[in-house]
Amino acid sequence: MTARQQPKNLWISRWGFILAATGSAVGLGNIWKFPYITGEYGGGAFVLVYLACILAVGVPVMMAEIAFGRRGRGSPIDAITNLARESGANPLWRIFGWIAMLAGFMILSFYVVVAGWSFSYLWKMASGSLSGQSVAELGGIFEAGNANPWALGGWATLVTAVTMLIVGRGVQEGVEKSVRWMMPGMVIMLLIMIGYALTSGNFSAGFHFLFDFDVTKLTSEGLLAALGHAFFTLSLASGAILTYGSYLPAGTSIARTTFTVAIADTLVALMAGLAIFPIIFANGMDPSSGPGLIFMSLPVAFNQMPFGQLFGVLFFAMLSIAALTSAISMIEATVAWLTENRSMSRVKASWIAGVALWLVAMFAMLSFNLGAEWKFAGKHFFDWLDYLTSRWMMPIGGIAMVVLAGFVFKSSMMRDELGLSAGGYRLWLFMIRYVSPVCIVAIFVDALGLAHL
Ligand code: PHE
Ligand code: NA
Numbered sequence: 001m002t003a004r005q006q007p008k009n010l011w012i013s014r015w016g017f018i019l020a021a022t023g024s025a026v027g028l029g030n031i032w033k034f035p036y037i038t039g040e041y042g043g044g045a046f047v048l049v050y051l052a053c054i055l056a057v058g059v060p061v062m063m064a065e066i067a068f069g070r071r072g073r074g075s076p077i078d079a080i081t082n083l084a085r086e087s088g089a090n091p092l093w094r095i096f097g098w099i100a101m102l103a104g105f106m107i108l109s110f111y112v113v114v115a116g117w118s119f120s121y122l123w124k125m126a127s128g129s130l131s132g133q134s135v136a137e138l139g140g141i142f143e144a145g146n147a148n149p150w151a152l153g154g155w156a157t158l159v160t161a162v163t164m165l166i167v168g169r170g171v172q173e174g175v176e177k178s179v180r181w182m183m184p185g186m187v188i189m190l191l192i193m194i195g196y197a198l199t200s201g202n203f204s205a206g207f208h209f210l211f212d213f214d215v216t217k218l219t220s221e222g223l224l225a226a227l228g229h230a231f232f233t234l235s236l237a238s239g240a241i242l243t244y245g246s247y248l249p250a251g252t253s254i255a256r257t258t259f260t261v262a263i264a265d266t267l268v269a270l271m272a273g274l275a276i277f278p279i280i281f282a283n284g285m286d287p288s289s290g291p292g293l294i295f296m297s298l299p300v301a302f303n304q305m306p307f308g309q310l311f312g313v314l315f316f317a318m319l320s321i322a323a324l325t326s327a328i329s330m331i332e333a334t335v336a337w338l339t340e341n342r343s344m345s346r347v348k349a350s351w352i353a354g355v356a357l358w359l360v361a362m363f364a365m366l367s368f369n370l371g372a373e374w375k376f377a378g379k380h381f382f383d384w385l386d387y388l389t390s391r392w393m394m395p396i397g398g399i400a401m402v403v404l405a406g407f408v409f410k411s412s413m414m415r416d417e418l419g420l421s422a423g424g425y426r427l428w429l430f431m432i433r434y435v436s437p438v439c440i441v442a443i444f445v446d447a448l449g450l451a452h453l
Contacts, residue, residue, distance in 0.1 A: 009170070019176070019180060020175055020179050020325075026183075027233075027322050028118070028322065030322070031319050032291075035273050041218075042214065044208075045215055045217045047273075049218065050229060050230060053227050058230045059258055059431075061401050061402060064405035065236060065241045065401060070417060071413065071417040075246070075332075076337075077337055079097065080093055083404075086409075086410065086413060093404060096400035104240055105357065107385070108357060110385040111323070113364055114291075118320045120151070121312075122319075122320050125315075125316055130303065130309075149368075153365050156365050157362075159323070164350050164354035166324075166328050178325070193315055205282075206276075206277030206278035209287060224446070226443075227395060227439070228390040231390070237393070237400075240329040255424060268322075331357060334353045338352060364382045395440055395444050406433040407433070411429070
């Protein structure tokens with residue numbers, strides 16, 4: 001592609017991309033996963049490594065992905081094909097476009113199950129069915145919901161349907177118009193939650209847990225989790241940011257938008273930690289209770305606190321909205337690819353992608369009930385989806401993005417697209433050529449245990 005193609009879809013407003021990309025980034029990763037993995041890997045030391053990964057790997061890679069999308073004007077597979085052609089490189093590099101698109105699809109197929117938990121807790125909080133329950137009873141409610149495939153599947157189906165409904169309406173009418181009110185709404189709710197944690201929780205215990213670091217608590221496992229989470233939380237190596245970037249008008253600063261999104265995402269993760277841990281500690285609960293942290297421990301805490309039901313509703317409304325704005329971004333690459341290559345309408349592409357997604361999600365959902373015994377190498381299908389994407393596909397896809405941006409694609413092309421000052425470009429190139437790959441490879445090798453052979 002020599003002449004710059006004019007895409008059919010562009011964000012309507014300057015804020016369209018920022019809101020949509022921030023909506024993609026800010027999600028269950030920030031509010032559900034970040035607090036519980038921080039709890040599992042011991043708090044502050046993990047947070048520090050995670051922040052380093054965001055800066056050293058996440059930011060440069062996000063800039064590269066947005067540039068790929070905007071220059072290649074397409075979903076990951078098509079964009080990489082176009083850029084390889086423009087650079088005279090092997091078009092087979094597009095295989096990493098496939099991996100990215102598949103990662104987005106696979107993540108979404110378990111993400112809708114977790115988002116379903118959030119929707120169901122919003123409902124349970126609002127209807128008062130959690131009030132006055134003991135700790136044991138609340139644990140039982142979470143488990144009973146999972147044990148019932150109709151309940152768990154029903155909520156995941158609802159999330160899938162809402163997601164596809166928004167996506168089917170198109171980039172401007174669906175995605176952009178929905179994030180325009182969902183994102184500000186979510187931020188307001190989060191600020192209220194922080195205020196609540198400040199006044200009613202054990203703020204200082206939460207603060208120390210998040211920010212006091214003890215290096216001895218760091219394990220290889222924790223390092224890889226921090227790296228994988230940096231990709232996950234910024235929606236990288238999964239087609240989401242790249243595809244949203246393909247709708248970005250020429251002339252918007254990629255560096256500035258990247259920093260805006262990365263900072264917003266990091267702030268929300270830290271703020272979510274500051275909203276959750278003080279409440280957990282104030283009620284004498286364990287921060288390292290795993291994925292159930294916000295579904296079992298938090299409702300217990302709300303039950304014991306003033307206006308707990310009200311703030312519980314607010315919390316799960318916030319979480320559900322955050323999940324939804326991420327979900328719509330994960331399927332965008334697939335839907336865009338179907339419309340680009342199969343000349344399908346947006347609605348038809350959304351139906352096809354949605355039904356396929358729903359089938360995989362239902363299978364993932366069964367890991368909690370009927371398929372509790374269906375394990376492969378000790379892991380359920382649900383766990384495999386999470387493990388494969390965040391421990392393998394994202395780091396590998398991330399290395400591919402780094403290699404493409406730093407070595408394979410024409411540097412004049414990347415430079416032109418990024419539109420940085422001479423110094424800014426040199427810094428980005430240094431990060432993408434040396435710092436990011438070294439971090440990714442070192443952590444990866446360490447976690448595989450190769451360094452200890
Ligand atoms: N970034 C989202 C979150 O933190 C998850 C996500 C991953 C979204 C990959 C899009 C693509 O919840
Ligand atoms: Na995130």
